[in-house]
Amino acid sequence: MKKNSVLRTSGIGKYFYDPVKFKALDDITFEAYQGEFLTLIGKSGSGKSTLLYVLSTMDTEYEGDLFIDGEKITGQTLDKLAAIRNKNIGFVFQFHYLLPEFSCLKNIMIPALKLGKYSSKEIEEQAYKSMEVLGVQDQALKPAAKLSGGQQQRVAIARAMINNPKIIMCDEPTGNLDSKNTQIVFDIFQRISKEFGQTIIAVTHDNDFAKASDRTIELADGKIINHDLKF
Amino acid sequence: MRSVNTEIALTHLLSRKRQTLVAALGVTIGIAMYIFMNSLVMGSNRYQDNAVFKTTPHIRIYKEDEMSKPLRADSSGNNKTVIINPKISNITKNLVNPLKLLEDIKKQKDVTSAALFVNANLFYNNGKSQLDGNALGMNIMEGNAMFDIQSTMVDGELKILLNTPNGIIIGAGIADKLSLKMYDNVSIISSIGVIKLMKVVGIFKSSNTFTDKSKSYMNLAAAQQLQGKGPNYVTDIYVDIKDPEQASKFAILLHELTGYTAEDWQSANELFVAGKKIRTIMFGCISWAILLVAGFGIYNIMNMTIAQKLNDIAILKATGFSGSDVVKIFILESLIMGILGTCIGLVFSSISINLLSHVYIGADIGYFPIQFEPLVTFQGICVGMMVTLFAGYIPARKAAKVDPIEIFRK
Ligand SMILES: Nc1ncnc2c1ncn2[C@@H]1O[C@H](COP(=O)(O)OP(=O)(O)OP(=O)(O)O)[C@@H](O)[C@H]1O
Numbered sequence: 001m002k003k004n005s006v007l008r009t010s011g012i013g014k015y016f017y018d019p020v021k022f023k024a025l026d027d028i029t030f031e032a033y034q035g036e037f038l039t040l041i042g043k044s045g046s047g048k049s050t051l052l053y054v055l056s057t058m059d060t061e062y063e064g065d066l067f068i069d070g071e072k073i074t075g076q077t078l079d080k081l082a083a084i085r086n087k088n089i090g091f092v093f094q095f096h097y098l099l100p101e102f103s104c105l106k107n108i109m110i111p112a113l114k115l116g117k118y119s120s121k122e123i124e125e126q127a128y129k130s131m132e133v134l135g136v137q138d139q140a141l142k143p144a145a146k147l148s149g150g151q152q153q154r155v156a157i158a159r160a161m162i163n164n165p166k167i168i169m170c171d172e173p174t175g176n177l178d179s180k181n182t183q184i185v186f187d188i189f190q191r192i193s194k195e196f197g198q199t200i201i202a203v204t205h206d207n208d209f210a211k212a213s214d215r216t217i218e219l220a221d222g223k224i225i226n227h228d229l230k231f
Numbered sequence: 232m233r234s235v236n237t238e239i240a241l242t243h244l245l246s247r248k249r250q251t252l253v254a255a256l257g258v259t260i261g262i263a264m265y266i267f268m269n270s271l272v273m274g275s276n277r278y279q280d281n282a283v284f285k286t287t288p289h290i291r292i293y294k295e296d297e298m299s300k301p302l303r304a305d306s307s308g309n310n311k312t313v314i315i316n317p318k319i320s321n322i323t324k325n326l327v328n329p330l331k332l333l334e335d336i337k338k339q340k341d342v343t344s345a346a347l348f349v350n351a352n353l354f355y356n357n358g359k360s361q362l363d364g365n366a367l368g369m370n371i372m373e374g375n376a377m378f379d380i381q382s383t384m385v386d387g388e389l390k391i392l393l394n395t396p397n398g399i400i401i402g403a404g405i406a407d408k409l410s411l412k413m414y415d416n417v418s419i420i421s422s423i424g425v426i427k428l429m430k431v432v433g434i435f436k437s438s439n440t441f442t443d444k445s446k447s448y449m450n451l452a453a454a455q456q457l458q459g460k461g462p463n464y465v466t467d468i469y470v471d472i473k474d475p476e477q478a479s480k481f482a483i484l485l486h487e488l489t490g491y492t493a494e495d496w497q498s499a500n501e502l503f504v505a506g507k508k509i510r511t512i513m514f515g516c517i518s519w520a521i522l523l524v525a526g527f528g529i530y531n532i533m534n535m536t537i538a539q540k541l542n543d544i545a546i547l548k549a550t551g552f553s554g555s556d557v558v559k560i561f562i563l564e565s566l567i568m569g570i571l572g573t574c575i576g577l578v579f580s581s582i583s584i585n586l587l588s589h590v591y592i593g594a595d596i597g598y599f600p601i602q603f604e605p606l607v608t609f610q611g612i613c614v615g616m617m618v619t620l621f622a623g624y625i626p627a628r629k630a631a632k633v634d635p636i637e638i639f640r641k
């Protein structure tokens with residue numbers, strides 16, 4: 001079967017200048033495919049988060065090129081990048097970053113309302129559907145602050161999925177969760193990538209989590225030292 | 232459909248009702264004070280203008296005293312220069328061919344009324360007591376149209392003067408000092424020594440005691456007789472125009488038209504005009520200062536909000552909201568606070584203006600000279616919106632510049 005590439009980098013490098021000039025990423029070249037559950041691991045400080053931010057299009061100060069879905073991302077305007085993120089990328093972080101004044105349902109709907117492709121009724125239906133998939137439909141109308149950590153993280157995943165993005169990027173999505181919730185989140189990612197064909201790129205510290213993913217890229221000192229780590 | 236930006240802004244405001252209200256109340260006080268103070272200034276300026284226009288025309292045309300030239304070059308050619316003492320050289324103060332001038336002036340656009348007057352200095356005598364003063368000779372109906380003399384009358388009627396060739400309407404101060412009543416006779420001596428017995432047919436009381444102690448009104452013919460002159464003798468033409476603020480420009484035009492001095496009411500009342508300016512500037516500064524404080528209130532609260540909402544801003548930007556979306560959200564929030572505050576401010580200022588306009592001051596001012604001023608109100612709304620927009624824009628722009636990566640890294 002031919003694999004469809006959804007994200008590709010070529011020779012990405014990044015420097016930090018504060019407090020001293022420091023090369024955080026060095027010649028990062030790799031590809032991620034459609035429906036792939038990809039994990040990034042490496043020691044603390046090896047540049048995993050830094051790489052993820054470059055891939056996320058939020059960081060624009062790097063060298064090399066980034067392509068998402070065949071389109072060159074490097075050099076686009078900030079507004080265009082925002083639109084690309086809205087449509088093509090979902091985010092899950094260690095912290096949920098749900099808006100505290102809004103209900104869970106609204107939190108999930110906001111990126112879709114921003115996209116403006118569907119009516120708010122359709123969006124609401126879609127949001128309920130993904131909440132069902134994630135098992136948080138009962139929490140829909142509660143404010144985000146009133147949920148447990150595991151539930152919050154699942155609402156955040158539902159938000160990341162609402163626009164049916166090509167890629168979902170995660171930075172230690174299970175970092176705050178106990179082993180039971182970690183297992184739940186992992187199963188969800190598996191399902192998303194296999195059933196919906198979305199690509200997951202997740203930074204993790206958890207070797208078991210990485211082991212069970214489709215492929216693991218290992219970083220050290222800003223370089224890729226292993227494209228398909230075998231445990 | 233309501234845009235998602237609006238929805239976020241409204242949710243933010245509703246989840247912080249108290250803060251929103253506090254910021255709005257700042258604007259309320261600012262707007263209310265701005266409108267109230269400026270209405271106050273407008274009202275009292277208008278009152279004082281009216282007081283001035285009771286004795287001063289918008290433009291007065293008269294013959295200025297001419298000075299003789301101190302040096303006169305000798306014309307006989309033997310290089311001698313004659314030196315003479317400079318002094319007033321014109322003997323008569325009358326305008327030449329006043330009826331023609333009046334006709335020309337009345338033809339001008341924007342002239343609402345124009346009339347002929349004779350100014351005469353004189354003494355009022357009753358028995359042994361004597362008082363100096365000045366009389367204004369005129370057609371009393373034309374004079375009334377300009378100065379609203381009727382409203383100052385405390386005794387007698389203007390109409391009686393029309394039918395009494397030697398009638399005189401005197402100030403209340405003259406009546407007191409010379410103990411004159413209606414229909415008493417008073418003997419008048421003019422500055423050139425003409426004596427005339429006149430009958431009091433009215434007494435007026437203006438807002439100026441000096442005027443009341445010296446001024447009188449009489450028919451044009453009577454004043455001309457006092458000057459020992461015939462019916463062509465006229466010293467002044469008074470002109471009223473549509474917009475008194477244009478008087479100084481119009482005076483130049485009338486000067487060119489007539490060749491005589493044309494003095495606008497502002498130059499005739501410089502002290503008063505200066506007072507008006509000081510008042511306007513002073514209250515203007517105070518009301519702006521209050522508005523600025525209100526602006527700072529909004530600025531402050533928006534700044535605080537944004538500092539608390541860095542996480543939210545970061546995730547919004549990550550999920551596809553652009554910098555300008557973020558600006559819109561926060562500008563909208565301050566705008567809503569501004570509009571809310573302005574609306575309450577309008578209610579407050581209306582109430583306080585209404586209350587003050589029912590305060591009785593007495594004298595001839597009567598009730599406090601303040602009323603609803605549409606222009607000031609409109610200005611207040613605009614200025615209030617501008618201040619809020621500006622106060623909201625600075626923090627909003629800061630919010631738009633938040634770098635989400637820096638937030639997520641924490
Ligand atoms: N804003 C910054 N300024 C300067 N140096 C930075 C900055 N951000 C990251 N670094 C440095 O870049 C390197 C890579 O950081 P990064 O956060 O990508 O590590 P990481 O692999 O995600 O580590 P962890 O597993 O602890 O999250 C580190 O040495 C860090 O000190």
Ligand SMILES: [Mg+2]
Nearest residue numbers: 048049050171
């Ligand atoms: Mg990291």
